[in-house]
Amino acid sequence: MDKLKLLMGRPILANKENNIVVKQPRISEVVDLGEETYNKLLLPYVITTESIFGGLDNEEELMQQYHIFELFFIELSDGKSLLDGVFGENAVDTLVSSLGYFLQTDNIKVLKHRKKLIVDENYLIDNAEFDNLRIVIQTVVGRKDLDIEKPPKNMTPRQKDIWEKLQKGRRRKAEKDAVYLQDMINYTAFGGQSYIPLDHIDKMTYYQFQNAYKSVMGKDAFNMGMSYKLSQKFEVKDDIKHWSDSLKIGK
Known part of the structure; x- marks a missing residue:
């Protein structure tokens, strides 16, 4: 590729x-x-x-x-x-x-x-x-x-009923938390340090757009993590990877 x-x-x-x-x-x-x-x-x-x-x-x-x-x-x-x-x-x-x-x-x-x-x-x-x-x-x-999350094998009827109810709950949560293309476009256009015009996004390939979306979200996560790490009120034990790591495409 x-x-x-x-x-x-x-x-x-x-x-x-x-x-x-x-x-x-x-x-x-x-x-x-x-x-x-x-x-x-x-x-x-x-x-x-x-x-x-x-x-x-x-x-x-x-x-x-x-x-x-x-x-x-x-x-x-x-x-x-x-x-x-x-x-x-x-x-x-x-x-x-x-x-x-x-x-x-x-x-x-x-x-x-x-x-x-x-x-x-x-x-x-x-x-x-x-x-x-x-x-x-x-x-x-x-x-x-x-x-696909497969059901465990050899479940009792009661275990199967509980598992199916849990799956229904997870599906409802997934539908509620779903991020649609219009959301991703909105985040990409307005969520970065500078505005990306919608007509520019319109001309992007899907791959280019996903890369732009990942870049905006990755930088935001990095900046938020650094703000916590530099704050005396919060303790961040894990190392925060530089935002360039999440943008790297590689060979």
Whole structure:
């Protein structure tokens, strides 16, 4: 991954042989699409077999048996895809639309029985190539695999009931504390030492914007930590890392 090209908003090479590049979406595009629609475009690259099968009695067996890419093509007895419920619509159609957006093409053929896709006549997406695309797209949009908390095994009915109630409470808290794109934009524009105009943010790639947001929040956390450390009224035992540490991108 060329992090210099990533920072400067260039398309990121995903497959050299076929010259397949992944576009970096700009904030203006995300705003026009809507955050919910944008997140649906990202979903194919962050779901995992663990997030699909987690909690089932035979989850380990199923996770070893299936690759996440294959699950898009597996049909149930009613003719629907196994993953249709995850997306709220046809999973393969969602995947094709998403790939069309990130690879900037409408030439995608579905090889349903072979469980593969062909892009622009030559680029074959199979399990291994999908893994590669997942890494590139996750990096471009600053996302990771979905983190799913699995229920403990061998719970009694009472323990399971308590666990499910705790999960509901955690979900309510997460929804209440959620930070949306408009919040991040507002923090980035007004939260730093100098104002960043909204039209400048609008032109940033999503990666550039996340970097700007992280910079503003990182500097603020550093300044707050230093103010506590220098105050006689408060005791800060831990060392405070310089704000440049949180801004470092690295190779």
